[in-house]
Amino acid sequence: MFSSYTFPSGVEVKNRVIMAPMTNFGSHDDGTVSEKELSYYRKRAGGVGTVITACAFVTPSGKGFQGEFGAHDDSMIDSLKSLASTIKGEGAKAILQIFHGGRMCPPELVPNGEIVSASAVPAEREGAQTPRELMEDEIESIIQDFGHAARRAVEAGFDGVELHGANTFLIQQFFSPHSNRRSDKWGGTLENRLRFPLAVIEEVKKAVNKATNAPFIIGYRLSPEERENPGITMEDTLTLVDVLTNQELDYIHLSLGEFFQSSMRDKESTTPIIEMIREKVNGRTPIIGVGSIYAAEDAKKAFSSGIPLIALGHELIIDPQWVQKMESGRENDIETELDPTAQEQLVVPDSLWNAIINSPGWFPIKKQ
Ligand SMILES: Cc1cc2nc3c(=O)[nH]c(=O)nc-3n(C[C@H](O)[C@H](O)[C@H](O)COP(=O)(O)O)c2cc1C
Numbered sequence: 001m002f003s004s005y006t007f008p009s010g011v012e013v014k015n016r017v018i019m020a021p022m023t024n025f026g027s028h029d030d031g032t033v034s035e036k037e038l039s040y041y042r043k044r045a046g047g048v049g050t051v052i053t054a055c056a057f058v059t060p061s062g063k064g065f066q067g068e069f070g071a072h073d074d075s076m077i078d079s080l081k082s083l084a085s086t087i088k089g090e091g092a093k094a095i096l097q098i099f100h101g102g103r104m105c106p107p108e109l110v111p112n113g114e115i116v117s118a119s120a121v122p123a124e125r126e127g128a129q130t131p132r133e134l135m136e137d138e139i140e141s142i143i144q145d146f147g148h149a150a151r152r153a154v155e156a157g158f159d160g161v162e163l164h165g166a167n168t169f170l171i172q173q174f175f176s177p178h179s180n181r182r183s184d185k186w187g188g189t190l191e192n193r194l195r196f197p198l199a200v201i202e203e204v205k206k207a208v209n210k211a212t213n214a215p216f217i218i219g220y221r222l223s224p225e226e227r228e229n230p231g232i233t234m235e236d237t238l239t240l241v242d243v244l245t246n247q248e249l250d251y252i253h254l255s256l257g258e259f260f261q262s263s264m265r266d267k268e269s270t271t272p273i274i275e276m277i278r279e280k281v282n283g284r285t286p287i288i289g290v291g292s293i294y295a296a297e298d299a300k301k302a303f304s305s306g307i308p309l310i311a312l313g314h315e316l317i318i319d320p321q322w323v324q325k326m327e328s329g330r331e332n333d334i335e336t337e338l339d340p341t342a343q344e345q346l347v348v349p350d351s352l353w354n355a356i357i358n359s360p361g362w363f364p365i366k367k368q
Helices: 035-044 074-089 136-155 170-175 195-211 234-244 273-281 296-303 314-318 322-327 350-357
Strands: 017-019 050-057 093-099 160-165 217-222 251-254 287-290 309-312
Touching: 035 050, 035 074, 050 074, 074 093, 074 136, 093 136, 093 217, 136 160, 136 195, 160 170, 160 195, 170 195, 195 217, 195 234, 217 234, 234 273, 251 273, 273 287, 296 309, 309 314
Parallel strands: 017 050, 017 309, 050 093, 093 160, 160 217, 217 251, 251 287, 287 309
Antiparallel strands: none
């Protein structure tokens, strides 16, 4: 856990623990990062080797959350700089997660209230609106927006970018047979559904290579399965993963609620998804695992799987000193339940704090 790690691009991190990307809803309405967010990251960037930021939208039609910050315009570079330097100032490497929310964007956050996606198919959830199907030139333009956002990340001093291909957002929407019903080259066959993710990767690589000669991390996050029918299956994902290993990425980051969870579509299968993916990747690309790591034992068990890097989400909000406590043998002092009276000490922006407190079951809460 505490040995350094060098990504394929050459960026070296001091340990193998990563702060998972977490949206905090605390940015200014103009898309700039707020002081409160900087304080929240400062509090958490001192122990982990790497911080992956909350997702940042690459173009206004992709803004997925109230209080989300932007990487959509050169006027955001100063804001991005403040975030990168805050994280790096505490000793961690800083990776900017870049994304487009597609059909999951709340209409009130996007221009003209018009949400867009691969096809005009709404998500299967209460109140979901039907998105407008993107035209080919708009698809090309969004691919370029990912490239511009990556270039801004370089200019702002980040050590890398993570392409958010998970959690039902636009990159996943193109890969998914649920949200992508297109009959042109961007949809239909599995090969065509892979075209958008691969085009985004290629554009980002091109933009980064143009912007810098220094080592720079490019990672890709994916959700292995969807519940819907049709929806992404493990078979689809194993093909995606196989293709991703040929893209010279620095890592593949799985998005899972439980580190060792097995397939939700195939109830008969008991093999952890992370095992299936590890076997398919076969050492060709580093993998980041994540999901419900709270206590020291959870982390030790996760590393025993042979996965080189783990990310922590909830737990770093609950206990920002998790890594320092592990490192100094104070494992028993680790808090694994959120103290509902400790917002100030934990340095969590109001927006995120209120969301947590008002969403029973989202976080384990300490009884008072
Ligand atoms: C408050 C919160 C915000 C999140 N925002 C993002 C996000 O912006 N991008 C992303 O890829 N995942 C996001 N996630 C998912 C986490 O990165 C992580 O995959 C998930 O919480 C499981 O890990 P954990 O059990 O260690 O929290 C978020 C999770 C939480 C709790």
